[in-house]
Amino acid sequence: MKIERIGDLAQVPQGILIEHFGKIGYVLAQRAQGIDERSITTEHVAKSVSQERTFAKDIREKDPLLETIQSLSDHLSRRLTKKHVQGTTIKIKLRWPDFTTITRQVTLNQPTNNGQKIYDTAKKLFLAEWNPGQAVRLIGVGVTGLGPEQLYLWDYQYRKLDLEAEKRLNTAIVNLREKFGEDALQWGEKFKKD
Numbered sequence: 289m290k291i292e293r294i295g296d297l298a299q300v301p302q303g304i305l306i307e308h309f310g311k312i313g314y315v316l317a318q319r320a321q322g323i324d325e326r327s328i329t330t331e332h333v334a335k336s337v338s339q340e341r342t343f344a345k346d347i348r349e350k351d352p353l354l355e356t357i358q359s360l361s362d363h364l365s366r367r368l369t370k371k372h373v374q375g376t377t378i379k380i381k382l383r384w385p386d387f388t389t390i391t392r393q394v395t396l397n398q399p400t401n402n403g404q405k406i407y408d409t410a411k412k413l414f415l416a417e418w419n420p421g422q423a424v425r426l427i428g429v430g431v432t433g434l435g436p437e438q439l440y441l442w443d444y445q446y447r448k449l450d451l452e453a454e455k456r457l458n459t460a461i462v463n464l465r466e467k468f469g470e471d472a473l474q475w476g477e478k479f480k481k482d
Contacts, residue, residue: 289308294320297316297317297320298320298321300317300320301317302314302317305317334434335432335433335434336375336430336431336432336433336434337364337367337368337375337430337431337434338364338379338381338428338429338430338431339360339363339364339428339429339430340360340381340426340427340428340429341356341359341360341426341427341428342383342425342426343424343425343426343427346385346423346424346425347423347424348421348422348423348424350418350420353414353418353424353427354411354414356427357380357407357410357411357414357427357429358407359470360410360427360428360429361403361404361406361407361410361429362403362407362465362470364403364406364429364430364431365401365402365403365406365458365461365462366403366462366465366466368401368431368434369401369458369459369462370462372436372437373401373434373435373436373437374399374400374401374434374435374436374437375399375400375401375431375432375433375434375435376395376396376398376399376432376433376435377393377394377395377396377431377432377433378393378394378396378406378409378410378413378429378430378431379391379392379393379394379410379413379429379430379431379432380392380393380410380413380414380417380427380428380429380430381426381427381428381429381430382414382417382418382424382426382427382428383424383425383426383427384422384423384424384425385423385425387425389426390417392413392416392417393413393430393432394409394412394413395433396409399433399435401431401437401458402458403458403461403462406429406431410429414427
């Protein structure tokens, strides 16, 4: 329709937009004219969430460090899921005994609030920086680039069922852990990822 700017959209008669786009055509016409009946929201979504743990004594063993990353990731997942937001970037923070602190991050192809995805990504970042036996004073996991939960427009048709199932599973895990405690659900040894 050769509409490139809001001004172009504002020039198109509402009836034509409704004819082409259905109900959304009405909304497009109203918004292009600056008409929006929604209430003003003064709250804003945080741009990031993070969780960290400082150890009482330095930790050198891999398993307790990975368990901490898993716990932090699960906690972040619960916070994000309850707020119905997802993030695009996973980051870790590491502090060595000499108080040197590093951060590493990676941006995902699609936003997530899934605890296992957060953990898998944070674990990879951690293992890329940590040398076996190296003492760790503090470890943190964060998610940035937050936005509302959304469906993926371009591949939605192909991934709709997977995305809906993943969202229901993630919400169920969060709810069960919130109701029955952190240890209510754990990965079985057969399925535990190294």
